[in-house]
Amino acid sequence: MSENTALSENTVARTALGWLESRAGRGLLRPLDVALAQLVAAHAPDDEAVWLVALVSYLGAQGHVCLDLSAPPAQPFDSTDCPWRPPATAPAPDGVVLGAPGDNTPLIIDGTRLYLARHYDAEGRVAAAVRSRLALCDIPTGAAGRLAGILFPPPAEGDIDWQCVAAINCVLHRFGIITGGPGTGKTWTVTRMLALHLLLANEQAPDEPLPRIRMAAPTGKAAARLTESLRATLPSLPLPDALSAALPAEAVTVHRLLGAGRDGRPRYHAGRLLPADIVVIDEASMIDLGLMTQLVAALPEHACLYLIGDRDQLASVEAGSVFADLCGQGGGDFSPALAARLEQEGVRVTANNGQQSIVDDHVTRLARVHRFDDASGIARLADAVRRGDTRAVHALREHPPVDIRWAAPDRAALIQHAVEHLTPMLALAVEGAPAEEVLEAFVRFRILCALRRGPWGAEQINAQISRALRRNGLASAASWYPGRAVLLTRNDWSLGLFNGDAGVAVIDPAEGQLKVAFLAPDGQIRFVPPVRLPTFEDCWAMTIHKSQGSEFDHVALVLPESDSPVLSRELVYTGITRARKQLLMVGDTRLLSTAVQKNIARTTGLAQQLAVK
Numbered sequence: 001m002s003e004n005t006a007l008s009e010n011t012v013a014r015t016a017l018g019w020l021e022s023r024a025g026r027g028l029l030r031p032l033d034v035a036l037a038q039l040v041a042a043h044a045p046d047d048e049a050v051w052l053v054a055l056v057s058y059l060g061a062q063g064h065v066c067l068d069l070s071a072p073p074a075q076p077f078d079s080t081d082c083p084w085r086p087p088a089t090a091p092a093p094d095g096v097v098l099g100a101p102g103d104n105t106p107l108i109i110d111g112t113r114l115y116l117a118r119h120y121d122a123e124g125r126v127a128a129a130v131r132s133r134l135a136l137c138d139i140p141t142g143a144a145g146r147l148a149g150i151l152f153p154p155p156a157e158g159d160i161d162w163q164c165v166a167a168i169n170c171v172l173h174r175f176g177i178i179t180g181g182p183g184t185g186k187t188w189t190v191t192r193m194l195a196l197h198l199l200l201a202n203e204q205a206p207d208e209p210l211p212r213i214r215m216a217a218p219t220g221k222a223a224a225r226l227t228e229s230l231r232a233t234l235p236s237l238p239l240p241d242a243l244s245a246a247l248p249a250e251a252v253t254v255h256r257l258l259g260a261g262r263d264g265r266p267r268y269h270a271g272r273l274l275p276a277d278i279v280v281i282d283e284a285s286m287i288d289l290g291l292m293t294q295l296v297a298a299l300p301e302h303a304c305l306y307l308i309g310d311r312d313q314l315a316s317v318e319a320g321s322v323f324a325d326l327c328g329q330g331g332g333d334f335s336p337a338l339a340a341r342l343e344q345e346g347v348r349v350t351a352n353n354g355q356q357s358i359v360d361d362h363v364t365r366l367a368r369v370h371r372f373d374d375a376s377g378i379a380r381l382a383d384a385v386r387r388g389d390t391r392a393v394h395a396l397r398e399h400p401p402v403d404i405r406w407a408a409p410d411r412a413a414l415i416q417h418a419v420e421h422l423t424p425m426l427a428l429a430v431e432g433a434p435a436e437e438v439l440e441a442f443v444r445f446r447i448l449c450a451l452r453r454g455p456w457g458a459e460q461i462n463a464q465i466s467r468a469l470r471r472n473g474l475a476s477a478a479s480w481y482p483g484r485a486v487l488l489t490r491n492d493w494s495l496g497l498f499n500g501d502a503g504v505a506v507i508d509p510a511e512g513q514l515k516v517a518f519l520a521p522d523g524q525i526r527f528v529p530p531v532r533l534p535t536f537e538d539c540w541a542m543t544i545h546k547s548q549g550s551e552f553d554h555v556a557l558v559l560p561e562s563d564s565p566v567l568s569r570e571l572v573y574t575g576i577t578r579a580r581k582q583l584l585m586v587g588d589t590r591l592l593s594t595a596v597q598k599n600i601a602r603t604t605g606l607a608q609q610l611a612v613k
């Protein structure tokens with residue numbers, strides 16, 4: 001029997017496909033969701049699998065790695081005209097479309113969680129890579145603590161230096177996580193943690209080569225910030241030159257680390273492992289399940305993996321919330337066994353048996369902010385939002401600290417504010433100032449919008465600012481003028497430029513022509529002729545999503561006019577924490593309260609895979 005005959009005889013599947021196609025026609029499902037359903041319909045013994053595959057595929061596009069049948073999220077299949085509802089309990093595997101773990105079927109059911117096989121496999125690989133790195137390393141007792149004394153000043157009596165704890169906890173294991181908000185000294189800690197690794201390696205095996213260390217971040221911008229931070233920190237490390245030389249002076253993007261070529265395919269993978277002994281990934285919250293799977297596949301078994309990030313930030317754009325899942329509830333007390341080991345290393349922490357995940361002991365949370373002074377309103381507001389404490393948010397609205405201003409949604413005032421703050425950067429570009437200076441001025445101010453579309457979305461605000469700049473004589477009528485800021489919306493592997501990279505048009509000193517300047521991850525500036533750019537948009541305002549991994553001195557954070565599914569605590573927290581010195585909050589305060597109370601959880605199974613049994 002041909003597939004077509006099977007399909008035409010399966011009248012129930014026809015009903016399902018008809019409904020799915022109509023939804024796709026209205027843009028409520030992706031063509032891909034329907035295509036997968038069609039593929040399955042040709043083989044499925046009944047229509048249930050057809051519906052399920054479309055739903056799980058749809059949820060994947062919403063960031064969910066799987067469907068938890070015991071708590072299905074809201075989705076288009078909830079509409080009254082849908083003849084089907086997801087089952088409340090797990091359907092029995094049919095061995096053709098729906099399989100148990102280990103089966104070679106397009107859908108896998110594990111307990112109440114239903115996956116596309118590819119996602120199930122990816123989660124399993126990440127969990128296995130983490131699990132295989134949790135044992136204590138073979139380091140003589142007391143050595144890590146003793147050598148940490150060279151790198152960390154002794155804490156005040158009765159104080160715990162969590163930065164030192166994080167460094168020791170990392171070097172004791174081949175897997176570690178350091179999480180904390182902005183300015184909590186994560187990068188500062190990481191460089192000392194790596195220095196501690198080198199001191200230990202040098203003491204234990206002075207004749208062996210030092211460990212090969214690589215540092216990477218998900219975006220070019222984040223990698224450039226990390227490079228800058230590394231260069232600022234390295235000179236202050238009390239290390240002999242031979243050891244200092246083994247510390248990386250620059251970070252690369254994770255794609256570069258994996259040697260992704262023009263087609264995006266990695267050069268390093270399970271068949272050709274990354275030549276590294278220690279790998280550190282910064283801004284790890286931005287890494288999606290797919291990229292994390294590629295990374296762990298390319299990692300040699302003996303290599304250490306350390307993830308650094310802020311667990312309270314938005315999850316990756318693509319499916320999964322790997323970093324938050326791995327952090328779990330960790331970052332509090334350690335198990336009695338680890339606390340005992342840390343005490344042998346000279347640090348005393350409180351012990352508790354409440355670990356929910358086998359990863360909990362590997363997570364160290366930094367809470368003390370080093371960058372801002374204690375009075376920083378931005379840090380306090382970020383913390384209130386992180387905790388979902390609307391009262392504290394309200395108090396900061398009633399009595400605004402010096403670094404926060406609140407404004408009602410007044411469009412003319414916002415555009416005027418933007419023009420004032422962009423003027424110095426545009427003036428520098430017109431004068432032909434060096435690209436470094438123009439790019440530096442460019443990160444002094446940014447409007448961050450919760451949404452892309454709509455009256456208060458980045459698209460419309462960008463268009464209005466461009467018009468206002470022209471009206472004010474700051475921009476010429478030509479499409480390209482010095483100071484025009486753009487955000488790339490597509491990768492261009494041949495240019496080494498990526499979706500989300502922002503650049504500014506400047507006069508190239510070598511040729512005297514207008515080129516767009518980008519800061520590369522290695523800290524160098526790249527000049528690209530405008531005609532060579534992949535697709536882009538204006539970058540006076542950008543969405544909070546796109547701003548991940550970047551920081552600006554002054555941020556104007558713009559809320560939409562009404563609630564939206566994407567408006568959440570994580571989104572607002574991420575937006576606020578992009579601001580270094582000044583924050584202008586624009587929008588309705590009630591909407592802010594709604595957002596702060598809304599936690600967006602993605603359905604994934606990684607935490608369950610790593611749960612303490």
Ligand SMILES: Nc1ncnc2c1ncn2[C@@H]1O[C@H](COP(=O)(O)OP(=O)(O)OP(=O)(O)O)[C@@H](O)[C@H]1O
Pocket residue numbers: 163180181182183184185186187188189229370371
């Ligand atoms: N223990 C410390 N003593 C002195 N200065 C510190 C200490 N820890 C961090 N700093 C300084 O505080 C600032 C912020 O630290 P760092 O950049 O490491 O934070 P971060 O958590 O990585 O921030 P972000 O996530 O925003 O990049 C830096 O200037 C750093 O040199």
